[in-house]
Amino acid sequence: MELGIIGLGKMGFNMAERLRLAGHKVVGFDFNKDATAKLTANGSVGVNSLEELVKNLAAPRAVWIMVPSGDPVDQTIAKLEPLMQKGDTFIDGGNSNYKDTQRRHAEATNKGFNYVDCGTSGGVWGLKEGYSMMIGGDKEPVERLRPIFETLAPAKNEGWGHVGPSGAGHFVxxxxxxxxxxxxxxxxxxxxxxxxxxxxxxDLTQISKIWQKGSVVRSWLLDLTADALAKNPTLDGLxxxxxxxxxxxxxxxxxxxxxxxxxxxxxxxxxxxxxxxxxxxxxxxxxxxxxxxxxxxxxxx
The missing domain is CATH 1.10.1040.10 (N-(1-d-carboxylethyl)-l-norvaline Dehydrogenase; domain 2)
Structure with a gap:
C-alpha cells in the first residue's frame, strides 16, 4: 500500500522506515531537505514539495500529517486540498485537539475527502516496538487503511483500534x-x-531495576526511567x-x-x-x- 507522510521528524521518519521494511511504498515531505534526502537514501521516496508528494501517490491517496497541532495542520490541509482528488484521505497523526479534528472532518467530508484522526503513541521507540494507535473517523477509510495500521502497530491485531467517530482517536x-x-x-x-x-x-538505580520485575508498579515508563538513571544517577546537567x-x-x-x-x-x-x-x-x-x-x-x- 502507498502512504504519503508530511513531517519527517524522528517519529515520522521512523514510521516511514517501519512501513518501508514491510514492503509499503512511502513518499515523504519535509521542509528540511536533509530529512527528505535521508528518506530517499533509506529506500523510500523523499520529495521537496507537496505537489511532488501528491504526484508520486496513486489515487485514492492517503496522506499522513505529522506536524504540530493547531494552525500548521490547517495550513497543510489548505495547501493539499487543491492538489488532491475526491476520495483521497487525510490522516492527522499528531496531537490535535479533538474539537479541531471534528471541525476538519466536517469540512473535508463536505468537499469529498476522507478525514481520519489517529492518536499515536510510541515516540522514538516506535520503529522497534511498534506504535499504539487510537483511531477515529468513518469506518470505510479506516478499513481501507488497515494494512498501514497493522504494519505500524506492535502486532497485527494488537496495539491499535478504531475507537469511534471523528475526534474519538484524538480524544482518547x-x-x-x-x-x-x-x-x-x-x-x-x-x-x-x-x-x-x-x-x-x-541506590535509586538499583531500586528501579528491582521494581522492573514482579512489582505492581512495573511499566514501560519505569523501564525507561531505570535506563535513564543507569546513565545519569544524579541527573547532572538537567x-x-x-x-x-x-x-x-x-x-x-x-x-x-x-x-x-x-x-x-x-x-x-x-x-x-x-x-x-x-x-x-x-x-x-x-x-x-x-x-x-x-x-x-x-x-x-
Missing amino acids: KMVHNGIEYGMMQAYAEGFSIMKAKKPLDL EAYVPDSGEGRWTVTEAIDLNVSAPVITESLIRRIRSREENNFTDRMISIMRGAFGGHDVKKS
Whole structure:
C-alpha cells in the first residue's frame, strides 16, 4: 500500500522506515531537505514539495500529517486540498485537539475527502516496538487503511483500534497523555522521597531495576526511567523545567466540563507549570505569610 507522510521528524521518519521494511511504498515531505534526502537514501521516496508528494501517490491517496497541532495542520490541509482528488484521505497523526479534528472532518467530508484522526503513541521507540494507535473517523477509510495500521502497530491485531467517530482517536490520546502526566509525577515523587532519605543511602538505580520485575508498579515508563538513571544517577546537567504539549491541559478542561474529578492529572499539570517558575512568587508569598502570622523566620536570598 502507498502512504504519503508530511513531517519527517524522528517519529515520522521512523514510521516511514517501519512501513518501508514491510514492503509499503512511502513518499515523504519535509521542509528540511536533509530529512527528505535521508528518506530517499533509506529506500523510500523523499520529495521537496507537496505537489511532488501528491504526484508520486496513486489515487485514492492517503496522506499522513505529522506536524504540530493547531494552525500548521490547517495550513497543510489548505495547501493539499487543491492538489488532491475526491476520495483521497487525510490522516492527522499528531496531537490535535479533538474539537479541531471534528471541525476538519466536517469540512473535508463536505468537499469529498476522507478525514481520519489517529492518536499515536510510541515516540522514538516506535520503529522497534511498534506504535499504539487510537483511531477515529468513518469506518470505510479506516478499513481501507488497515494494512498501514497493522504494519505500524506492535502486532497485527494488537496495539491499535478504531475507537469511534471523528475526534474519538484524538480524544482518547488526550486522556492517554493526561494519565501519562500522573504516572510520571508519581514516579518522580517516589524517587525524590527515597533520595531525600540520606541516612539509608538508597541506590535509586538499583531500586528501579528491582521494581522492573514482579512489582505492581512495573511499566514501560519505569523501564525507561531505570535506563535513564543507569546513565545519569544524579541527573547532572538537567534543569527542573518540565514543558507540556497541551494534552494534559485539554484533559483537565474536559474533566471539569464533564464533572469528573481528576485531581491526580490536574495536580501533575500544575506541578509542570510550577517547575518553570524561577524563585517563584507563590512560595515567597507563603513564606512571608508564615512570618506574618506565626513569627516564623523568613529565608532571604
